Amino acid sequence: PPGVALGALLTRQRHELEKAELAAALLAEEYRAAAAEPAVHDLVEVVTGGAAVAQRFLQLRLGAHDEVCALVTGDPVVVTGVGNGAEEQAADRSVRYRVVVERSVLDQPSGITELTAALGRDEQVRVVDRVPAKLVVADRSLALVPLASHSSEPAALVVHAGGLLELLSGLFESVWRDALPLRLGASGVTEQGPREPDGTDLEILSLLLAGLTDASVAKQLDLGLRTVQRRVKHLMELAGVTTRLQLGWHAYERDWVARKP
Template identity: 85%
Template sequence: MLAAIGLDERHESAYRALVAVGAADVPDLARRLTLGEQDTERALRRLERHGLAAQSSARPGRWVAAPPGVALGALLAQRRHELERAELAAALLAEEYRAAASEPAVHDLVEVVIGAAAVTQRFLQLQLGAADEVCALVTGDPVAVTGMENDAEERAAARGVRYRVVVERTVLDRPNGITELTAALARDEQVRVVDRVPTKLVVADRSLALVPLTHPTAEPAALVVHASGLLELLSGLFESVWRQALPLRLGGSGVTEQGPDGPDGTDLEIVSLLLAGMTDASVAKQLDLGLRTVQRRVKRLMELTGVTTRMQLGWHAHERGWVARERP
């Protein structure tokens, strides 16, 4: 309990024993503590340096404890003062860091990571550091990063981090491909498939990205891209591939692809009424549908278009011609 003021368990036990007996010589205290006499004397000397014990002037050879209220109070006050100074130093350092980070140098926006072990480590760090979402493009020829299977992905998903992953169709043909995809879908990750992705890519929280550097003869390397125009470009690349990919579903016969089933007539009516400003409840009443049915259909349309907000869904509905741009 007294570790906060610099005493370990042995020293605390020695002080407590002195407080209990009032005064004791080294052999007596050693028996109480079940320690050797040399270790006991060293503990007493340590207590003496902290002002918690002293040799008795009235009875030579015996040690007495300093009053806890006075001695411990002084040590606690000293520690509080040290903590206040440390907090002030931390605040000043944080302010300096924010000032330096507000205008990052160009060379700080991109890191080059070389070596398979280093690339794998950064890949894991991106996932463990993610707070909201991880987006990934996965190819069928992993080098440093082996694809879907890693402990960091499971730990991040368990914390509530959302995963959106697009895999090349050849991933399904890998020996462990179906097993890894099944595990990902079981963690409620969203997985889609395309014939070919343009590059391997991982984007965490739209603030950090990992892009491999490929060369037939060189060792594995990657770029770590921080917030910048390049990062926005990479995020846009992922979204473009995501919209074109087909969702994978975990059915009774395993992982299956969901065909490009577009919106039906009811879906289009729902979108049109929502764009007109009606609430979900009003749309349900207007179309004689259940509220949950409307919300489920809207969620499916958002998944189909790869968006996360209804405003984005409205934009995609216009772009794809699902609703008329002008009313007759």
């Protein structure tokens, strides 16, 4: 009978059609997902003109929610590390500022005044002899890089999330680790010299490298547990590391625990 002869064939073809429809739906979903991702040319914007660059820079700082990081040169032209009220508004929103300035900024007529104001807002400011490039990074999601231009018209790149942005963030962190902190004292803005661990820090390091726990170290040195943990965190900041394993290596490399004769 036709129902018997063709039934199995029709069922198989119906199953193949359902599989094809499912495959088409999956391909359509992949296509929509790919179309929603930004194209490569959308990851970097080119902004030209002094007013446009200044406006984009202001938007970047005002749009930050957590942190703004900046490298500031002695000739900022349009992009500066301070001024125009954006930092005050950011401070009201608890946005943290970390800024590295070239030493030549300290020699400018308004340099000390602006840095004093920045330190007064509890911004973290450090100084180096020379920064590799002008740079501003907001929330590790957006960066602005002013471009050196031979023409009279300033220009800048606005970099969105991606590998290039991660590279720029890493550049800032590298410069930040090697820079010297600035502090605001009675005599004005001064540099803090390279910090070194004190005797108690070295004792804590030695006991930790010997295998003792934080609690055991605190008991041996008659210190509070929180004091030991705070000092270890301070040592990690000095070494510019994020893990205790790295701290042990840097302690050895810097002769903190094995002083050479």
